[in-house]
Amino acid sequence: MLLLAFGIISVALVLWLLHRMNNTDAEIQKLALNLSFIRYTMWLLGQVVLSSLTVTRLVWGSRKELKPTIGKLPVNKVPKKSRVLYANSITLTPGTLCIDIDNENVTIHALNEESLHSLKRGDMADKVPGENKGVS
Template sequence: MHLGKWATLLSVFWLLLSGYIQPLLLTFGVISVFIVLVVLKRMDAVDQEPKYAGAGYQTIRYFTWLLGQIALSSLHVTKLIWGSSKQVSPALAKIPVANIPPKHRVLYANSITLTPGTLSVDLKDGEITVHALQESSIEELKQGQMEKKITEIWGKNK
């Protein structure tokens, strides 16, 4: 069943990227989707864990929230840069990530990096080293709002 979803997803993606509906190009598209499905089927046989296309509602919720955070941070960084240079107070700190499941820690670190004004420098031993343009950004991360949102959407034990 999940191969059908992957076939649909890959076919639509291929059509959107190519933009051409000509017999030769459609044939190449069908062949490439078929090859990917064969590889996916073989991978499923080896690891006994089928990979499902999309996570549905969780993914939509997460990306909607993340885009909002990126927009808000962009406005904040713009005000910070255009304002007085006294407001810029670069900081480097370690943020604990013990409450986030190991497989979602990279998602958390990337979310920090995608948010303007902050950068995940290292993820090691249950801590993320973060650089920020303003020390208040580090304090917000330490308060755990982003961590709570990720564990709320993706679950603590998933």
């Protein structure tokens, strides 16, 4: 009981401190945890498995197959609130790495050109959830 009281007191203290710091975000941006998000997660897990098999082949193979490239992709099509999710998904799949992101472009470093091309075709940009609300 005492421990529970301590827990409640510390939560209240943190909330009060955050309120005092005036640091609460007025603009709530949350992604809905609905069916399309779950479907996207499943698709992303499949992509992670596929691309890590590619990187594994590159690691155990010869060094000549390694052609690291760097490129810029437009990010206009992706709605604003799921851009962080998009960049995080790019970095999560092995073989592509998001270096920089601003309002128009993401800079991407890729281990071979095929993975950069498949990103350029916009497979992942089409599948990122969040556009169905129409607010974006």
